[in-house]
Amino acid sequence: MISVIDALISNDPKSRSSTQAIRTRFLETILIISFLFATILLVIPYQYENGNPVPTVIFNGIPASGFHAFVVSLVYAFTGALTALLIYDTAASSFLARFCELISILSMTSALFLLVWSLITFSFPKPCMG
Numbered sequence: 197m198i199s200v201i202d203a204l205i206s207n208d209p210k211s212r213s214s215t216q217a218i219r220t221r222f223l224e225t226i227l228i229i230s231f232l233f234a235t236i237l238l239v240i241p242y243q244y245e246n247g248n249p250v251p252t253v254i255f256n257g258i259p260a261s262g263f264h265a266f267v268v269s270l271v272y273a274f275t276g277a278l279t280a281l282l283i284y285d286t287a288a289s290s291f292l293a294r295f296c297e298l299i300s301i302l303s304m305t306s307a308l309f310l311l312v313w314s315l316i317t318f319s320f321p322k323p324c325m326g
Contacts, residue, residue: 223281233307263314269306272303276296276298280296280297
């Protein structure tokens, strides 16, 4: 019994099941990527559209609401991954941990979709219909 508790407390991937180790690495990756994107957003230049700041480098071709949806998706991805990592080892909260994991995955997917959409819009601007 003590060896099982020690295996759960330790952070050694060999002591955990392989699916749990893969999920943990996946959540850690989402956590790092969302934190990295948020840090990058702090240092890139902004312009104001209708009083809302929008980065001029990437999100120039899309509406300000697209950028704000990207930021909200990053926040949900970060929060979901962190929450799932913090409560994943307790047996009583396994449903909540999986729910937070699902929210994190869906939010990161939507953030990456918005990023790709803005990059495509930035790379191929609309032709002038003058």
